[in-house]
Amino acid sequence: MMAVVNTKKPHNMLGITESRASAAMVLADLRNGAMLDAAFERYVAPLDARDRRWVQELLWGMLRTRNRLDAILAERVRGGIAKIDVDVADLLRLGAYQLLSMGSVPAYAAIGQTVELTKRRHGIGASKLVNAVLRRIDRERETIEPPVPGEPLEALAQQYSHPRWVISRWVDRWGMDATERLLAVNNEPASITVRPYGVDREQLDGMLTGAGVTTHDVPLVPDSIRLGPGVALTELGAFKQGAFFVQDPAATLVAKYAYVPEGGVVVDLCAAPGGKALELSRRARLVFAADAKMARVERMLTGFGRLDATNLIPIVCDARHPAIGEADVVVIDVPCTGTGTFRRHPDARWRLRVSDFAVLPALQREILLAAASMVKAGGLLVYSTCSLELEENDDQIESFLATHREFTLEPPPPGTVPEDVLDNGLLRVLPQQHGTDGAFAARLRRAV
Numbered sequence: 001m002m003a004v005v006n007t008k009k010p011h012n013m014l015g016i017t018e019s020r021a022s023a024a025m026v027l028a029d030l031r032n033g034a035m036l037d038a039a040f041e042r043y044v045a046p047l048d049a050r051d052r053r054w055v056q057e058l059l060w061g062m063l064r065t066r067n068r069l070d071a072i073l074a075e076r077v078r079g080g081i082a083k084i085d086v087d088v089a090d091l092l093r094l095g096a097y098q099l100l101s102m103g104s105v106p107a108y109a110a111i112g113q114t115v116e117l118t119k120r121r122h123g124i125g126a127s128k129l130v131n132a133v134l135r136r137i138d139r140e141r142e143t144i145e146p147p148v149p150g151e152p153l154e155a156l157a158q159q160y161s162h163p164r165w166v167i168s169r170w171v172d173r174w175g176m177d178a179t180e181r182l183l184a185v186n187n188e189p190a191s192i193t194v195r196p197y198g199v200d201r202e203q204l205d206g207m208l209t210g211a212g213v214t215t216h217d218v219p220l221v222p223d224s225i226r227l228g229p230g231v232a233l234t235e236l237g238a239f240k241q242g243a244f245f246v247q248d249p250a251a252t253l254v255a256k257y258a259y260v261p262e263g264g265v266v267v268d269l270c271a272a273p274g275g276k277a278l279e280l281s282r283r284a285r286l287v288f289a290a291d292a293k294m295a296r297v298e299r300m301l302t303g304f305g306r307l308d309a310t311n312l313i314p315i316v317c318d319a320r321h322p323a324i325g326e327a328d329v330v331v332i333d334v335p336c337t338g339t340g341t342f343r344r345h346p347d348a349r350w351r352l353r354v355s356d357f358a359v360l361p362a363l364q365r366e367i368l369l370a371a372a373s374m375v376k377a378g379g380l381l382v383y384s385t386c387s388l389e390l391e392e393n394d395d396q397i398e399s400f401l402a403t404h405r406e407f408t409l410e411p412p413p414p415g416t417v418p419e420d421v422l423d424n425g426l427l428r429v430l431p432q433q434h435g436t437d438g439a440f441a442a443r444l445r446r447a448v
């Protein structure tokens with residue numbers, strides 16, 4: 001049966017929920033360049049756990065289906081969605097997503113609250129437009145599917161809500177089928193995988209299942225544990241006791257692939273929020289965990305404190321000019337486009353610009369050259385990204401090795417990581433193949 005809109009309810013009786021108001025503020029911050037996680041923390045963290053989950057479902061879901069929503073809205077906004085104020089367009093997307101994809105939200109609330117929110121942010125004129133468009137969507141929900149574009153890449157862009165130009169790059173590289181698998185994986189909710197710390201895997205599994213958490217094996221990283229859905233992580237006793245930290249298998253594989261010498265001293269020049277540094281600290285005697293951003297170093301310090309980790313030293317330092325002497329092992333998990341982590345960060349696909357494929361590789365190269373100059377004779381340099389793009393991965397390593405003959409690619413001993421994630425000595429983890437985040441790494445040895 002179709003949902004009925006309660007048109008009798010006077011608008012001034014309808015208080016706008018804080019959840020919806022904060023979702024709108026998060027989107028305004030995203031348009032100004034903020035990251036989704038940071039904006040979410042700013043506006044949504046003060047809400048209670050249930051509301052936080054609700055706003056997360058709304059924002060993550062809307063961003064993962066934005067192109068489809070826009071196609072639906074385009075047919076119902078006179079003059080097209082590009083013609084209206086960008087904030088009003090986002091409010092329409094939020095309202096449409098609630099109406100079409102959030103079964104728990106009654107239509108009258110999705111419409112009435114979005115209209116009120118629009119009135120508050122933009123006045124009565126804009127709110128009338130939003131009211132008319134959302135009511136029409138509600139009336140036409142049975143026949144709402146927008147026509148599929150004839151051009152194949154446009155069709156994928158609409159179906160999976162990714163920018164067409166990004167899809168086009170991936171199709172050139174992997175073909176249609178693998179690209180479609182990647183697009184589908186990017187729209188699946190990412191599961192949470194944890195790493196035991198100070199306890200072994202079985203002990204942690206016992207603590208988690210004892211607290212009612214469903215746990216699963218992680219085939220690529222057998223000493224990790226994947227958690228079932230809906231876990232309030234920070235409420236768990238095992239979290240408060242510092243018995244685990246969260247890390248996707250792809251990131252763990254980078255640290256395992258690095259295979260730092262037992263008892264060695266490691267400098268991790270792009271360390272925050274610190275997951276890989278922690279993983280490296282299992283084999284290393286000491287890890288200097290450096291990052292250029294003070295706020296991120298502080299966050300890393302808090303994380304290490306919760307775990308009571310004692311062999312890591314957080315420092316603030318710019319990797320382009322590291323004020324640290326020579327080291328046996330230097331790890332650089334450089335800033336990148338993060339195209340391997342789109343399922344975790346549904347805002348990232350919309351933030352990506354063609355120019356990023358010039359700007360970020362230039363920064364990565366600068367960091368790579370500075371890091372290389374720190375590596376002692378016979379030492380190791382480990383370069384990694386969470387990007388899938390050649391410009392940030394293979395191209396960087398090829399051009400570096402061509403000009404630095406003293407370095408050679410040296411994969412870790414056989415069995416350190418599954419064969420399946422090795423590609424001619426490089427580490428390559430692909431979401432469409434491995435079902436995890438994407439990652440790339442190169443382990444380079446400096447001649448004695």
Ligand SMILES: C[S@@+](CC[C@H](N)C(=O)[O-])C[C@H]1O[C@@H](n2cnc3c(N)ncnc32)[C@H](O)[C@@H]1O
Pocket residue numbers: 251269270271272273274275276277290291292293296317318319320333334335336
């Ligand atoms: C991909 S993240 C690192 C993730 C981290 N290795 C982990 O596993 O948790 C890249 C980091 O590089 C830092 N960064 C960016 N530019 C930098 C620079 N010039 N020097 C040092 N760190 C930098 C960013 O602040 C960010 O924390």
